[in-house]
Amino acid sequence: MPETASQASSSAASGAARPPARRRGRGLDPESVLSIAVGVFNERGYDGTSMEDLAKALGVTKSAIYYHVPGKEELLARALDRALDGLFAMVADERAASGSAIDRLEWVVRQSVRILVERLPYVTLLLRVRGNSGTEQAALERRREFDRFVSGLVGEAVAEGAIRADVDPGLVTRLLFGTVNSITEWYRPGRGASADDLADALLSMTFDGLRPHPA
Amino acid sequence: MPETASQASSSAASGAARPPARRRGRGLDPESVLSIAVGVFNERGYDGTSMEDLAKALGVTKSAIYYHVPGKEELLARALDRALDGLFAMVADERAASGSAIDRLEWVVRQSVRILVERLPYVTLLLRVRGNSGTEQAALERRREFDRFVSGLVGEAVAEGAIRADVDPGLVTRLLFGTVNSITEWYRPGRGASADDLADALLSMTFDGLRPHPA
DNA sequence: TGGTTTACCGAACATTCGGTCAGTTGACAA
């Protein structure tokens, strides 16, 4: 088994003591429990992760976790909300509502990549949810709502004549955001491209194509 | 809970008796156990699926399953091999080795889409493997080998001048096959596009871009 | 008809699961 370690994603208000991922002299806090738990969820899968696995990654016993969070599913719920809140904050932005459809679409794609990179573990977890519990089903429903929004955008861009009409708009939406979402499968922060570089490359491929331009 | 039913993918040598997915007067066979199990694995996730879940979907008791297959993990191993064998049979084809790099790449992408559609449940399962067991790790290693092959193809196509050189070839590979693989997230056989239509749309977007062509 | 085999059931197995709880520890305030 490859011990991929704890990959403690830096939480908001910490500065020291990396290995045990706890606050100064004190113990854990709900924030670090969440971020480490999500890391393990993404390594082993949510269902494949036991509370014992989480305890080991946190350097405490199982029961200590229950002092900070109500349970395993609540950890999942909070993680999924992190991802979804980011996406919905974006579509609520004015830049997603005004201007030409193609500009709005390009902006939404770019922001999607940015959120995906910024909140990588949370979005990764979201994209693997299958609806096994009420928590997962609620997350899936919110995600479908987001999908409907971007689907509408693509439709507008086609009607606008800014996107080729010889391919089904629904299909274009799925391929386009399938490409965006597939980033979670390989992207690791720090190494390789930045979020902006990524968005540039992605938009460049999907909008202009991989073939060399004659112009 | 959404009862998405059994979606029994048609096995090689059967013709009748769809609902209970068993042979004529006889009972189950390893083939139908596998295809139905993979369906449930994809609905609930491998770790989220219990042998009791499988038994229910098969219409028998838990213990009956063990008469036909050695265990849960063996079901996973056989399913993953179905997907991987298809992919490796393709790269062994002469058309993946001769001709210009761009033609070979286009052929491999098209065939990848075909295999993904033909063996959808198996490929879907493969793409969700995280390496939790020896079985999963072996599958991941075979998959990485396939990835290295296509990565080499993209590199050749760039060197050939058939693909833009202003984007990192490794990044192009990941985006291109990320798009291909994302098809498993939404494609359902029968409804919507055929494998060929899909491949056309995908190649059209990634190679020529979504913007209307001037020519 | 009798015997053998195929395909299955029901009960039980050891283990692991998510979760609970009474108690301990150590830092800090008074």
Added chain:
DNA sequence: TTGTCAACTGACCGAATGTTCGGTAAACCA
């Protein structure tokens, strides 16, 4: 020095897990 309390431990719970096994009904063959 003592009392308080946040933070945690270790033992434990019932339920669920993957798997085994003795038994058996029906189909098949002679």
